[in-house]
Amino acid sequence: MIIARTYQELATARATLGPTGLIATMGALHPGHLALVEAAKQSGLTPVASIFVNPTQFGPKEDFSRYPRDEAGDIAKLEQAGCALLWLPGMEEMYPNGHATTVHVTGPTQHWEGTQRPGHFNGVATVVAKLFGQMRPEAAFFGEKDWQQVQVVRRMVADLHLPVRIVPVPTMREADGLALSSRNRYLTPDERKTAPKLQAALAHAVQYLLAGKEPAATLHNARHELAAAGMVPDYVALVHAETLEPLTTLAQPARLLAAVRFGHVRLLDNLPVI
Numbered sequence: 271m272i273i274a275r276t277y278q279e280l281a282t283a284r285a286t287l288g289p290t291g292l293i294a295t296m297g298a299l300h301p302g303h304l305a306l307v308e309a310a311k312q313s314g315l316t317p318v319a320s321i322f323v324n325p326t327q328f329g330p331k332e333d334f335s336r337y338p339r340d341e342a343g344d345i346a347k348l349e350q351a352g353c354a355l356l357w358l359p360g361m362e363e364m365y366p367n368g369h370a371t372t373v374h375v376t377g378p379t380q381h382w383e384g385t386q387r388p389g390h391f392n393g394v395a396t397v398v399a400k401l402f403g404q405m406r407p408e409a410a411f412f413g414e415k416d417w418q419q420v421q422v423v424r425r426m427v428a429d430l431h432l433p434v435r436i437v438p439v440p441t442m443r444e445a446d447g448l449a450l451s452s453r454n455r456y457l458t459p460d461e462r463k464t465a466p467k468l469q470a471a472l473a474h475a476v477q478y479l480l481a482g483k484e485p486a487a488t489l490h491n492a493r494h495e496l497a498a499a500g501m502v503p504d505y506v507a508l509v510h511a512e513t514l515e516p517l518t519t520l521a522q523p524a525r526l527l528a529a530v531r532f533g534h535v536r537l538l539d540n541l542p543v544i
Contacts (some may be wrong), residue, residue, distance in 0.1 A: 271349045273356045277363055280404060283355050284318075290355075291315035291437070292407035294398060296323045298338035298452035299347050302442040306411040307351040309439045315408055319348055320357040320401055322364060326372075327393030338452055357405060364400060373399045375429075378421040378514040382527055383538075386504050394419060395426050402427075402434050409435040413442070415449045417525060417540040421514055441539075443469070449539050456535045465537060467499040471506075472526050472541045479508070479520055479543055486518070492528070501530040501537075511542070520544065 274280040284290075291310030295303055303319075310317035321344055328334035341358070348356055373395035384391055402410070412420045424436045442450045447469040448462075457465055475492040479485060485508050492506045509516055511523035524543040529536060 271345070271353050271356055273345065273358060275358050275360065275363075277359070277404065280355075280357050280359075284405065287316050287318070287354060289315050289408040290318045290405070292401065292405055292410040292434075293317060293319040293353075294401050294410060294412075295319060295321050295344075296337065296452070297321040297344050298340055298455075299344045300442075300450045300452060302413050302415070302450035304347060304351045305442050306413060306439055307348065307353055309411050309437065310409070311352060313409065313437070316354045317352065318355040318357070318405060318407065319353050320359075320405065322357075322359055322397065322401075324364070324393055324397040325361075326365075326396060327390050329387055329389065332387070338455060357401075359404075364397065372396050373426060375422050375426050377425050378418060378512075381514055381516065382505055382507060382509075383418050383529070386529065391419075391422050395422060398423055399426065399430070399432070402432055407434055409437050411437045411439055413440075414438045414540070415441040415451065415538065417511075417527060418514055421512060424512075447473075449537075451537070453535050453537075456533075458533060461533045461535070464499055464501075465532065468496065468501065468528060468530055468532075468537055468539050469541075471495040471499075472528055472539060475506075475526055476541055476543050479524075479526075485520060492526075496528070496530055501532045504529040504531065504536075508543070 272283040274283050293306040307317045375395045379391040420438050447466040471492045475488050478488045489506050493503045496503050506528045511525040522544045527540045529538045
């Protein structure tokens with residue numbers, strides 16, 4: 271695997287590769303990230319990855335300094351997974367002196383994480399646009415766990431006519447249903463035992479909705495179920511799967527989204543409805 275740390279090294283390495291599939295990450299890799307590498311290979315593209323903990327998508331009270339970092343471990347995992355190129359830029363490569371451009375997406379950013387974390391998606395859209403320009407992939411692979419992020423990137427790519435195909439990959443889960451996340455390592459043993467109740471509450475809500483139960487009552491019951499497990503919901507929402515607008519009646523395509531605070535960890539999950 272080629273490792274590039276400067277843009278010149280990246281450009282030289284990129285010129286040796288054919289069509290590529292990008293896996294953009296902030297490191298602390300787990301099997302969910304490696305599934306994206308495999309998805310790129312299965313699509314016939316050469317898998318390439320980036321690791322950059324992007325400060326502009328963290329709020330002033332969020333965990334940029336605490337975000338887990340394991341460069342050596344991540345490199346070993348990517349090599350074993352068959353990644354061809356790893357882009358490991360420093361801050362000066364991504365945000366050079368005089369940097370003055372931010373990508374601002376409206377539409378699917380207007381609710382949920384966009385409300386809970388003001389400015390977050392400006393940081394996401396800007397760094398992803400930079401990575402697309404730097405690495406010039408044929409396609410980019412994103413996990414569906416961050417469903418809103420996938421829709422924001424899709425909107426940006428469509429609006430800016432970027433020549434990148436966005437490929438969502440289903441959420442990878444532990445055997446008990448907990449969605450894989452780099453932040454799961456911060457759960458205490460007792461919290462880890464309880465955390466799968468987030469996915470369970472969403473699964474129950476999907477069952478109720480498909481059985482004809484009224485959405486408002488279903489969402490109320492899901493919040494109550496989560497609170498009973500000791501979780502504090504930031505939101506539990508039934509949304510249009512592409513626009514992320516809230517739905518008051520069940521319509522296709524629909525998705526359930528949830529974010530909860532649990533101990534010192536914030537957990538996100540989502541499930542398709544129809």
